[in-house]
Amino acid sequence: xxxxxxxxxxxxxxxxxxxxxxxxxxxxxxxxxxxxxxxxxxxxxxxxxxxxxxxxxxxxxxxxxxxxxxxxxxxxxxxxxx
Numbered sequence: 001x002x003x004x005x006x007x008x009x010x011x012x013x014x015x016x017x018x019x020x021x022x023x024x025x026x027x028x029x030x031x032x033x034x035x036x037x038x039x040x041x042x043x044x045x046x047x048x049x050x051x052x053x054x055x056x057x058x059x060x061x062x063x064x065x066x067x068x069x070x071x072x073x074x075x076x077x078x079x080x081x082x
Contacts, residue, residue, distance in 0.1 A: 005052070019043045041068060 023039035026032040045064060049057055069075035 005056075007048070015043055015047055016040060 019040035019042075020036060022043065023032075023035045026035050041064070045061075048060060052060055066075060066077060066080065070077050
């Protein structure tokens with residue numbers, strides 16, 4: 001991965017706070033957490049893609065998709081990478 005793709009912790013925290021503000025309010029804790037996660041991943045995808053070279057956007061999209069599916073127990077990365 002190109003070394004110029006480095007984001008500061010401050011930038012990451014700003015994006016996290018923005019995603020909290022953008023997330024739709026939910027009553028139940030589980031629903032709120034799911035909405036916060038969705039909002040953060042969406043914002044992160046948009047903001048990171050803005051700084052990527054075109055040739056790297058597809059790879060980033062696939063990596064983010066796999067990670068999200070792994071977290072949701074929809075995918076086992078060790079099987080995909082084998």
